[in-house]
Amino acid sequence: MQRRTFLRTALAAGLGVAALRPAVAAACAANNQRIVSIGGAVTEIVAALDGFCRVIATDTTSLYPRGVFELPRVGYMRTLAAEGIVALNPSLVLASDRSGPEAVLRQIKDSGVDIRLIPDEPKIEAIAPKIVAVGEALGLNAQAATLAKAVEEDVAALRGQVATLKSKPRVLFLLSVARAQPMAGGSDTAADAMIALAGGINAASFNGFKPISAESALDVAPDAVVMMHQTLEAAGGVDAVLSLPAFASSPAAKSRRLIAMDGTYLLGLGPRVAHAGRDLAAALHPEATLSALPARAWAIKS
Amino acid sequence: MVAAVSEASMIRPRERAPLVLAALGVLLLIAIVLAIGSGASWLSPGKVIAVLFDAIGWDISPVELRDKAVVLGIRLPRVVQGIMVGAGLALSGTLMQGLFRNPLADPGLIGVSSGAALLAAAGIVFGAPVVVWLALPKTVMPFVLPVAAFLGGLIATLLIHQLARRDGETEIATMLLAGVAVAAICMAGIGYLSFLSDDRQLRDITFWTLGSLGGSTWRSVMAMAAFMAPAVLLAPLLANTLNALILGEREAGHLGIDVERHKKLIIAVSALAVGAAVAASGIIGFVGLVVPHLVRLMLGSDHRYVLPGAALLGASLMLVCDLVARVIVAPAELPIGVVMSALGGPFFLWMLRRRRALSMS
Numbered sequence: 245m246q247r248r249t250f251l252r253t254a255l256a257a258g259l260g261v262a263a264l265r266p267a268v269a270a271a272c273a274a275n276n277q278r279i280v281s282i283g284g285a286v287t288e289i290v291a292a293l294d295g296f297c298r299v300i301a302t303d304t305t306s307l308y309p310r311g312v313f314e315l316p317r318v319g320y321m322r323t324l325a326a327e328g329i330v331a332l333n334p335s336l337v338l339a340s341d342r343s344g345p346e347a348v349l350r351q352i353k354d355s356g357v358d359i360r361l362i363p364d365e366p367k368i369e370a371i372a373p374k375i376v377a378v379g380e381a382l383g384l385n386a387q388a389a390t391l392a393k394a395v396e397e398d399v400a401a402l403r404g405q406v407a408t409l410k411s412k413p414r415v416l417f418l419l420s421v422a423r424a425q426p427m428a429g430g431s432d433t434a435a436d437a438m439i440a441l442a443g444g445i446n447a448a449s450f451n452g453f454k455p456i457s458a459e460s461a462l463d464v465a466p467d468a469v470v471m472m473h474q475t476l477e478a479a480g481g482v483d484a485v486l487s488l489p490a491f492a493s494s495p496a497a498k499s500r501r502l503i504a505m506d507g508t509y510l511l512g513l514g515p516r517v518a519h520a521g522r523d524l525a526a527a528l529h530p531e532a533t534l535s536a537l538p539a540r541a542w543a544i545k546s
Numbered sequence: 547m548v549a550a551v552s553e554a555s556m557i558r559p560r561e562r563a564p565l566v567l568a569a570l571g572v573l574l575l576i577a578i579v580l581a582i583g584s585g586a587s588w589l590s591p592g593k594v595i596a597v598l599f600d601a602i603g604w605d606i607s608p609v610e611l612r613d614k615a616v617v618l619g620i621r622l623p624r625v626v627q628g629i630m631v632g633a634g635l636a637l638s639g640t641l642m643q644g645l646f647r648n649p650l651a652d653p654g655l656i657g658v659s660s661g662a663a664l665l666a667a668a669g670i671v672f673g674a675p676v677v678v679w680l681a682l683p684k685t686v687m688p689f690v691l692p693v694a695a696f697l698g699g700l701i702a703t704l705l706i707h708q709l710a711r712r713d714g715e716t717e718i719a720t721m722l723l724a725g726v727a728v729a730a731i732c733m734a735g736i737g738y739l740s741f742l743s744d745d746r747q748l749r750d751i752t753f754w755t756l757g758s759l760g761g762s763t764w765r766s767v768m769a770m771a772a773f774m775a776p777a778v779l780l781a782p783l784l785a786n787t788l789n790a791l792i793l794g795e796r797e798a799g800h801l802g803i804d805v806e807r808h809k810k811l812i813i814a815v816s817a818l819a820v821g822a823a824v825a826a827s828g829i830i831g832f833v834g835l836v837v838p839h840l841v842r843l844m845l846g847s848d849h850r851y852v853l854p855g856a857a858l859l860g861a862s863l864m865l866v867c868d869l870v871a872r873v874i875v876a877p878a879e880l881p882i883g884v885v886m887s888a889l890g891g892p893f894f895l896w897m898l899r900r901r902r903a904l905s906m907s
Contacts (some may be wrong), residue, residue, distance in 0.1 A: 291555075301767070302879060316877055317878055318878055319878030320749070320878075320880055321751050322753070323744065323879070323881075325586065325622050325872065325877065325878060326620050326760070326761075327587055327616055327621070328877025328878060329873065330612060330615070330618075331585075331877060333612075345760070346688060346761075347761035347762075347763050347766070348760060348761050351641075351763070352621050355611070355612050355615035355619065356611040356612050357612075357617060357621070451744070452743075454741065455741075532739055539858075
């Protein structure tokens with residue numbers, strides 16, 4: 245399956261069709277739609293529905309697929325600029341419903357641009373409705389239904405496997421470790437949802453992303469620490485983090501369990517959620533053998 | 547060159563001043579034309595003029611909905627808001643520098659900015675639950691932030707003013723110190739609110755403190771005008787008082803000016819102007835500090851000219867900075883506070899060096 249995807253991509257690149265977007269499969273039906281995609285998960289879904297070639301600009305939270313780095317950026321999701329977006333002359337603006345400011349969204353609408361808000365909660369259950377909403381906006385309802393069903397099946401399969409696992413490790417997700425002050429992810433975050441999906445217990449008891457003191461971290465005694473590649477490097481690497489006073493005597497440091505994953509892959513809460521969850525589960529439960537999920541065209545790690 | 551400038555300003559300043567004011571007026575007009583005519587989307591001058599004439603009923607050439615929306619719905623309210631915010635902040639700065647008789651005085655000293663920032667952050671974090679608790683309709687939500695910011699500025703100013711009163715007199719030195727203390731308390735409050743906030747709220751707070759004219763709609767413009775207009779109209783009336791205050795408070799009293807009443811009026815007008823500006827556009831620094839100095843360099847110290855000059859130059863500066871903010875990273879936008887500080891910081895350093903050079907020569 246993976247070899248087939250590789251061959252398709254190579255062929256497409258050779259034909260120059262995907263010359264600008266090398267990481268996306270060639271099956272993208274370009275039409276005269278000009279889409280501005282706002283929101284990381286929204287952009288991922290558009291790409292998974294083979295609509296990425298229609299995207300003309302994205303916001304700064306869209307980090308997948310790679311092609312986004314060659315497109316213009318309309319700014320951060322929450323602080324958009326009306327004139328900039330209207331100037332791109334889009335036929336459709338797909339925005340996560342967490343975008344803002346509201347006045348700007350209204351100004352875009354008043355300029356006659358078709359703008360659709362996609363519901364975007366940080367929960368696993370919200371992903372399928374997200375996919376359906378994007379599919380509806382793109383006029384790809386059938387493909388969206390298929391994609392949503394596949395994602396739901398994968399999530400259910402993963403959940404089934406995880407339910408049989410005996411261990412439930414205490415996990416601490418660290419967003420960053422700046423100046424030895426770790427920022428942990430509590431409840432109502434994408435990290436919390438992924439930890440639960442992967443069969444762990446979120447050791448952080450508070451809400452949202454908050455700095456955690458060294459004493460509290462020691463108290464919490466995580467069995468595993470999860471970080472993003474991007475911030476792990478900034479923090480100095482696995483040894484630097486695990487030797488911090490906050491973690492030096494934790495079970496995670498003793499078994500040297502610091503799991504690093506790509507930030508967008510892990511926290512994106514898009515179509516790749518089941519595969520990311522499975523990778524995290526495999527890392528959290530090294531003693532168990534989890535069967536692989538079906539390889540999907542959209543589930544490439546980065 | 548410095549000597550030549552001060553000599554030139556001694557030669558017939560009264561005759562020069564109206565010309566300079568007229569030049570500032572022309573500068574503002576040019577800034578307005580540039581601001582309406584340029585932006586992230588390319589619209590030819592012909593199209594812009596067509597849209598403007600269409601708005602007053604003259605149909606020159608067909609206008610597309612999109613062009614109309616950009617010029618009338620996005621750029622024009624933004625320009626009007628920019629003029630009011632720029633003029634209000636500059637006037638407030640001039641008033642503060644006259645009141646404290648210190649060229650480094652800034653509207654933030656009386657606590658308006660910190661108070662506004664504190665309640666704005668509170669509005670961002672607690673706005674939704676409070677609206678639900680008070681059983682207010684959802685349509686109130688967009689007004690929570692501006693109203694909170696304005697109230698915060700007002701409360702902080704009143705508090706500082708009360709702290710600085712003794713025997714019916716307002717002590718300026720005490721007011722300054724009280725301002726510093728209140729600012730510290732507000733910063734602590736904002737820090738705690740940042741801790742309580744979730745990811746989304748934290749970003750909203752951060753971007754609000756950087757200031758922006760984006761999202762200006764006619765409704766927000768009208769709301770701000772209601773507060774800004776009285777401030778802008780009252781400020782020039784304080785010119786004579788400010789001129790007298792240069793000599794000192796006691797001397798001004800000897801000249802027959804009711805110093806206490808006028809001090810209260812200066813503080814009130816300044817708080818009103820800054821409160822309205824901050825409520826509408828977030829914290830935009832440096833205008834209140836930089837513009838009065840530039841105007842005094844051009845016009846001398848007579849507040850009858852400096853006040854209107856500051857309003858004109860403040861408005862032009864705001865429009866130009868906003869234009870840069872809108873265009874330089876299009877289709878995204880820089881927060882205007884960033885552009886202002888990038889310009890204001892070096893200017894401030896230059897100003898300090900010049901003061902040192904002058905005092906040494």
